[in-house]
Amino acid sequence: MERILYGDNQFFAVNHISDSKSREQAIRFKNNDAIIRTLDYAIDAGITTFMCTTHDRIAQICDVIRANPEKYKDFKIYPCMPYAHKYANAMTELGIAGTIKQYVPGNLFGTMFKGGKAFISKDYVSIMELLIDAEMKMFKGVQTPVIFLQNVITDLLLGLGMVDLLKGFHDHVVKKYNAEAGFITMNMPKLLDTLEGVGITNPIICASINKADFRMSGGQALYEKTLKERKFRAIAMQVLGGGAIAPKEAIEYVCGLPNIESILFGASSKGNIENTVQNIHFFDGK
């Protein structure tokens, strides 16, 4: 994985501290041109990996990437699935079974043999594989060397103790997509223990890691200890602590931690993208 990964929250009005900022972003990135232009700024700044949710609009971004193979020949996407609010809103309205019926492709009890069979035999790993395949369709022809499970699902399965499904995600991604599996979490130490417990060694884990101790469940000290003593490939996200820490200070903290393979960040302007990249290079060089 590259040292710096570019995220997509700013494109889809995801802002952890302000609803009004999130609306500004929705207005700013209303058109896909605005997203592509900003992605190009990131590429100009030397970033070639875009880590994004499987939001409907990403399918349109993938169309642009496929249409310009020369320009994007080194460009990689790390898909993060699923786009959780799509399912959460559906569950409020349709319930759990209704949501699965809506999103598993094909007619569950009819034409899709695997789906129908899986549903009836309660082979949930197969149902999950179908859902993964449905989410992955939009990336056909685009390089996706690492595929992530979003934190809501990772942490839900973690809390429920459904470790076989975490393993099932890992194995399917490796086997079918010849990619590495990654896990996003807000509970990094606990997840690492669990993944190691099912035989996933040296896993890729993307977690909130920041100077402000924001969303680091179990506490900053435990996170630092885990980074120092355990073997896994860490990606630090939310390094600005939702905006609570000044950018330079935030990057200095993360660059000073051991064992952080990559830093994930999002920014909407050319200036902020360039500044963040410069800061990371500066503190990495120290």
Place this chain on the structure above:
Amino acid sequence: MVKVALIGAGKMGISHLAILGAHPDVEVVGVCDTSKLVVGALQKYSPFPCFTDYKKMIKEARPDAVFVAVPTKFHYTFVKELLNENIHVFTEKPFCLSSDEGQELAELAESKNRINQVGYHNKFIGTFKEVKRLIENKSLGEIQHFVGEAYGPVVLKKKQDTWRSDPSEGGGCLMDYASHVIDLINDILAPVTVSQGALLKSLYSTNVDDAVYALLGLENNTTGVLSVNWSDETYRKMSTSITIMGTKGKIVSDANELKVYFKDKDCPEDYSKGWNVKYITDLTEQVDFYLRGEEYSAQIDYFVKAVLGKVPNTINTFRSAWHTDRAISIIKMNAKN
């Protein structure tokens, strides 16, 4: 260690179950649901004992506390039975379909001295907690007006019916969405006692309301506006906010950001004249296990601590949820007439 069981493994039930499963002071002794799909998955992949008959679960698993996350129409029967078995109860919102039922359960829980809590999780959000503190300290002076709002993208087109679209089962925007806002108003300002000009609008649903608008009067004679719509696709997810105007200033708060304006220098510590902005990052305490938001873990942790006698059982009690049920029925009556 508290032995906890769950009845109803739907969207909220599953979320509670994951948080309970990760809680160091909780042993999950049983999960009960009628859905074969859900029970099948839990049976196959989770470590929790599964049941399809809740009475059998109570008898065999002997829980100290039970989480009830079934459709609202079943709350009364289930909760009453659990309290009579001397079990502590956490139930989802809205509490009951009728105000009489809610009052009876509140009295029963109090007389049996059982820990009772309802899942109005906004009260565990740092920004709203700070709003409550500011109002309690009279920092805004005399309250002149409030606006309670919630918007989100739940029902965006005509679709198949579920219990959420059945008014007799506790569905609809007023019961499901607006209840959160009403509960916040009740808690931060004063219980709702009057509704005027209430409109319950069906935008896409056939049987229930998708939007609620009303003028509300509170027990302390404060007045304000309620505006809630779950068919608003300009929101990515549910967004709840409260605006309060007073003689000394104004508060605008949602779950992420608190903005407070003070007219002069006479204001609380950490605030100054003019606009003050605080973010959830400054106002939220770390939780041991995070899922979807600190407030979901915090409310469960509070309940578990109450069962263990470590905190008083004062936030989101049955009685406070009954006040919210009562406000819902006042708005409904007003809309009908």
